[in-house]
Every structure is written in structure tokens, then in C-alpha cells.
Amino acid sequence: MLSQLGENARFLAGGQSLIPLMKLRFSNPSHLVDLSFVPSTAYIKEESGALHFGALTRHAEIENSATAAMIPVLHDCAAGIADVQVRNRGTIGGSLAEADPSGDWATVLLTQDTELRCLGPKGERTVPLRDFITDAYTTVLDHDELIREVIVKIPPKGSGGAYLAFKRSAPVYPTASAAVQLTLDDGACKDAVIALGCVGLTAVRAKDSEDALRGRKIGDKAIAAAMEAARTAADPQPDMRGSAEYKRKLVAALVKRAIEIALRRARGEQVEVGHIYA
Amino acid sequence: MPDTFEKVAIQLRVNGKTHSLTVEPRMLLVELLREALDLTGTHVGCDTTYCGACTVIMNGAAVKSCTVFAVQADGAEIVTVEGLEKDGKLHAIQRAFGDSFGLQCGYCTPGLMLSTLQLLSTNRQPSEKDIRKAIAGNTCRCTGYQNIFKAIQLAAQNSKGA
Numbered sequence: 001m002l003s004q005l006g007e008n009a010r011f012l013a014g015g016q017s018l019i020p021l022m023k024l025r026f027s028n029p030s031h032l033v034d035l036s037f038v039p040s041t042a043y044i045k046e047e048s049g050a051l052h053f054g055a056l057t058r059h060a061e062i063e064n065s066a067t068a069a070m071i072p073v074l075h076d077c078a079a080g081i082a083d084v085q086v087r088n089r090g091t092i093g094g095s096l097a098e099a100d101p102s103g104d105w106a107t108v109l110l111t112q113d114t115e116l117r118c119l120g121p122k123g124e125r126t127v128p129l130r131d132f133i134t135d136a137y138t139t140v141l142d143h144d145e146l147i148r149e150v151i152v153k154i155p156p157k158g159s160g161g162a163y164l165a166f167k168r169s170a171p172v173y174p175t176a177s178a179a180v181q182l183t184l185d186d187g188a189c190k191d192a193v194i195a196l197g198c199v200g201l202t203a204v205r206a207k208d209s210e211d212a213l214r215g216r217k218i219g220d221k222a223i224a225a226a227m228e229a230a231r232t233a234a235d236p237q238p239d240m241r242g243s244a245e246y247k248r249k250l251v252a253a254l255v256k257r258a259i260e261i262a263l264r265r266a267r268g269e270q271v272e273v274g275h276i277y278a
Numbered sequence: 279m280p281d282t283f284e285k286v287a288i289q290l291r292v293n294g295k296t297h298s299l300t301v302e303p304r305m306l307l308v309e310l311l312r313e314a315l316d317l318t319g320t321h322v323g324c325d326t327t328y329c330g331a332c333t334v335i336m337n338g339a340a341v342k343s344c345t346v347f348a349v350q351a352d353g354a355e356i357v358t359v360e361g362l363e364k365d366g367k368l369h370a371i372q373r374a375f376g377d378s379f380g381l382q383c384g385y386c387t388p389g390l391m392l393s394t395l396q397l398l399s400t401n402r403q404p405s406e407k408d409i410r411k412a413i414a415g416n417t418c419r420c421t422g423y424q425n426i427f428k429a430i431q432l433a434a435q436n437s438k439g440a
Contacts, residue, residue, distance in 0.1 A: 083415025088339040170414030
């Protein structure tokens with residue numbers, strides 16, 4: 001249907017990014033096809049070791065879902081996005097397809113084993129999230145293709161994650177954010193995945209930070225090395241939220257705190273985490 | 279972009295009353311409420327999805343009506359601030375905002391009262407943290423929020439057993 005309407009037609013999911021972008025004239029679609037009237041596109045289910053989210057599942061539904069809380073970091077992310085009103089409308093699929101550099105979901109889901117089932121006139125394909133977002137506001141989706149389902153593998157026992165976003169107030173995008181997933185084996189770090197948000201054109205994997213932790217017992221020295229590597233991996237734009245140097249320092253501090261929380265969770269502790277406000 | 283917009287027929291219930299009308303697809307829900315239905319209690323503050331002055335309840339969920347197209351509300355049940363009062367009697371939330379001086383200029387108040395309505399519909403005894411979270415999307419530039427907290431706490435007390 002979208003191809004019949006021409007190349008300036010776009011899909012509309014929850015509209016909480018697209019409608020503001022249209023008001024700013026950053027986006028100027030000739031037609032919008034509202035997906036919210038399509039049945040069975042909002043669901044959360046557990047299936048063969050993974051959580052499956054219908055693309056139009058709203059952030060609020062994920063925030064309040066016991067199933068989604070099987071991966072605590074997903075609850076943390078959903079519960080911290082903007083405010084109640086935006087979470088009631090905005091969707092996980094819409095957020096990923098919009099690929100805003102400051103969006104929360106891409107940063108968190110990059111630290112998970114995440115795949116996207118995409119659907120277009122040519123049929124269905126599954127794309128790993130790490131290959132999905134190619135640039136700011138840019139994904140591998142064809143013009144008439146959409147995300148149908150987001151699939152996140154449940155991490156093994158001994159694995160814990162944390163997501164921290166630093167915001168000036170609830171309705172705004174974070175100034176910087178960090179997501180960490182640690183897997184422990186006999187007290188040592190078997191695997192580490194770290195992603196940084198709002199400090200580049202896309203969410204970025206901080207691979208040198210991961211290397212600083214992997215295979216070691218995580219102590220002050222390893223954390224300091226991971227922070228320094230995160231500072232270097234970040235490539236932020238200075239703007240009204242802060243200078244580039246401020247954001248580098250901030251993102252390093254968020255990495256430290258996220259590592260500490262992920263460690264506790266990996267050891268089986270219940271830790272409540274929310275976004276941090278200035 | 280086309281020069282003219284084909285109007286779309288929609289039907290929605292606002293404060294219990296059914297309305298059938300034709301709207302331009304670009305019309306926002308807040309414009310429909312204020313301009314087509316003359317329900318001017320819903321305010322436009324920032325028009326950028328920030329301030330929450332335009333908050334209404336749509337199908338049981340608080341939304342910013344400046345960030346919903348009117349056509350998306352086709353078939354929806356909407357509650358605006360005008361729907362709080364029943365038979366000339368103020369709603370418990372409205373009374374609490376008055377009694378606690380939970381407003382000064384009043385511009386943000388309709389949105390705050392509807393965010394309160396959603397909070398109390400799912401949580402009859404909200405903690406301070408619950409209240410902060412529930413109104414994080416509503417900006418007030420007069421009060422400093424302290425009396426708004428008191429108003430919401432009072433509304434929760436007064437709604438008990440209601």
C-alpha cells in the first residue's frame with residue numbers, strides 16, 4: 001500500500017516521534033498509513049527462550065508486563081521513556097524504525113541478543129539489531145517495509161544487565177545513556193556487552209570497554225579502564241544539553257554505575273533502577 | 279504535499295457524548311476538541327509533546343492530544359476536563375486542587391487533573407514516588423509542584439470508597 005502512495009508516504013506507529021518531527025518540518029510525508037488499526041500487532045510473549053514483542057506494543061505495556069520483566073533491563077528502559085502520556089502511545093517498533101540517535105530502545109537492545117522480523121511486499125526477513133540501524137534516522141528497512149516483531153533472547157543465568165539514562169526532565173531525550181550486560185562465570189567476567197546512547201549518530205558499542213572487563217575479575221581497575229574506553233568511544237555533538245567533553249565524562253560515569261548494577265544483578269540480587277534526573 | 283485534503287469521517291465519544299464529524303487528516307486531536315467541539319478546557323501549551331497542558335484520557339490512557347491526529351481517535355472514548363464535573367458537582371480531583379491551592383495561573387491544571395485521574399484509576403494509594411512519576415509529563419511554571427502533590431494526595435484520600 002505504501003508503494004502505491006509514492007515515496008513520500010510513511011508508516012505511522014505511535015506517532016510520539018514522527019508527529020513532533022512533522023511539526024518541525026523535519027519530516028514532511030505526503031501520506032501517513034496509521035498502523036494502529038491493524039489487529040494483533042501489540043503483544044508480549046515468551047517463546048523458546050526469547051521474548052517476542054509485537055512491533056506496536058506500547059512502552060507502557062512493556063513497563064507493566066511481568067513477562068517483559070523477565071529481562072529487567074527491558075522494564076527499566078520502558079519505564080523511563082519520556083512520561084506517562086508518551087509511554088501510553090509510543091511503540092517499541094516505531095522507536096527502532098525511527099532510529100533517533102537519542103532513542104532509548106536501540107541502546108538497550110544492542111546489549112541483548114535482538115533480532116527484528118521485518119515485513120514488506122517482497123516477504124519477510126529477520127535482521128539482527130546490530131545490522132539494522134545504519135545512521136541517524138536511517139535503517140536498512142525499504143521504504144515499504146516495516147518491523148513486525150522484536151525478538152530478544154532471555155540472557156542465561158549468571159547474566160545481568162543495567163540501563164541508565166541521564167535526563168534533565170522526563171519529557172526530553174536523555175543527555176547520555178549507557179547499557180551494560182555482564183555474564184559471570186565463577187566470579188570472573190565471562191562476557192561483557194556495553195552500548196552508549198546519545199553520543200553518536202547511532203547507539204554505539206563500546207568494544208574497548210567490553211575488552212577491559214572480559215576475562216577479568218571486575219574491580220576498580222577494570223572499571224576505570226572501561227570508563228576511559230567509553231569516554232574515547234563516545235563521539236557526542238555539543239548542544240543545549242551539554243558540551244562534547246561534558247557528555248564524554250557523563251557517559252563514562254553512567255558506564256561505571258551501570259557496570260556496578262549489572263554485576264549485582266548477575267549475582268542474583270534484585271536491584272531497582274530508574275533513569276537519573278539532573 | 280497535496281494542495282487540498284480530502285476530509286475523513288470519524289466518530290468518537292467525548293465525555294460520554296457521541297460526535298460524528300468530518301476532519302482534515304492533518305487535524306490534531308487537541309484542535310478537534312477546542313475548535314470543532316468548543317471544549318476549550320484542554321489547553322495548548324508547548325505544542326511539542328513536552329508540557330502536558332493538552333493531556334486528555336483516550337480509551338482509559340492519558341495522552342498528549344497535541345501529538346495524536348484527530349483521525350486516530352476514530353472510535354475512541356475521550357475524557358476532557360469538562361467531563362470531570364457531574365450534575366453540577368465538581369469531581370473529587372477538582373475539589374482537591376481547589377482546597378489544596380494546587381494551582382496558580384491554572385493553565386496546566388486541566389492536564390494535571392487528567393493525569394491524576396489516570397493515576398488514581400490504577401492506584402488508589404499512590405506513594406510520593408508514584409505521584410512524581412505520574413505527573414512527570416506535566417509542566418507547571420507557577421507552583422513549584424508542592425501544592426499539586428498535596429492536591430493529589432488529598433484527591434486520593436477523598437476518592438477512597440468512592
